[in-house]
Amino acid sequence: MSVKIMSAVFESETLAPTERLIMLALADHADDTGRCYPSISRLGRRTGLSERAVQTNIRKLVNQGYIRVIAGGGKNNTNVYFVSANPAADAPCTKCTPAADAPQTPQQMRPNPAADAPEPSGTITKPSEEPLFIPPREKSKRATSISDDWKPSQKNIADAHKQNLTDWEIENESEKFRDYHKSRGTKFKDWDAGWRTWIRNSREFAARSAPRRQQPQAGQQFSGLAGAAMRSRVARQQGYEG
Template sequence: MSNTVHAICKHRRVGRAVSKTVLLLMADFASDDGTGIWASKPNMAADLEISETAVRDAIRHLMAEGIISEVGQRKHQNGYTVEYRIDLARVSALPVTRENAPVLTPASPAPLRQTHPTPTPPAPQDLRETQVNHHRTIIEPPEGNTPAEQVTRKPPKRASALPENWVPSDRNLADARSRNFTDEEIHEQAAAFRDHHLARGTTFKDWDAGWRMWLGNARRFARPAAARNARARSAHDVMLAGFQSAALRDRS
């Protein structure tokens, strides 16, 4: 989070409440120059507790006003996420929200609070550097962990929504075929899987695992349904045979 970008956006009039809310959330992700903003629209909608449609409308409004712009795409295992940039010069030119609002510009950022008041920085081997959304933060390691252990430790994987254009990967197809699904069944299950999770706004840390769980449930729930259909057909056949036997007796 950039305190400077957030302060500039906070005290400017955007014209719409939802657009202002989305802009402040983007400022939380931004670097000090307004770049490095990448978060999926479903995740922004979930964080702000509004609909994804409202997020999309707000982004279109901000782009039309020249406040934000698309600068590229970031690929990940489930597709890609659009990367945005806040135009700090454009935001700074907007009217302030109140007369006594502090005036901040990118050239004169707000002073940051010192996290380490001592003038001499600690030795590099006693610190661990982590990077989240392009912001570098120095964190003192807990006792008992060596620097080597901290360097190799991977950050936790974040849950994400299923991309709207999701299709089964080669690995997904192999998982389905290993469970004896035909190509026609795979096509049907993939469409149902995509429609179900997009409608519910589901988030998973591992969508490959979610697909395997879906396949297992499809097989598990299909067996009782097949058994019920077989019983229904059997009862229908018995009833039809009775009617036919009675009709033959009546003719004789």
């Protein structure tokens, strides 16, 4: 807070009521150099004005030389304001009137300047044409843990059907998927992608683990139930052939 600037704003005789209110709100955030960077929404809350009204009056104050704006120069890309209770010396004058005893010149008697009137020699600082309000950046999505009641969505089920999983297999894999990641405390930004990887790996593992039928080799002996079944089948085949 700059008490110095606030006192000067209170004593100003040229500020309109709404402009004075915004200047006081800016001075409440400023240091003694007049530098501050409150957001438009914060100024609206402090003054009770709409954001549109705040922006409109800030443009007026810029044109009158009370405020200088650096768009996006503050924290989180907010505008930086340099506040002065007295208009800048080179600001365009909006309420200037000639002295009562000042002599009139031909150009002052014209309602509009002549078409070939020369450009003024003084340098006039134009207000910034950058927007006074810059929306905050969208926050990136954070990784989260799986919920205790996670169930596959319709999209997850559709992805599983593309891998030729049956409804029973989807239900079984979803329980294993949830219990596995819950026990390990896994965190993903995209759980849909994690599910697609899971069912793809599950299908590939099932294909590799499928039992293959092996033909008995000549002279190979089997014991136990396997041997009994093999001998029974051979006996039946010999009986048919006899």
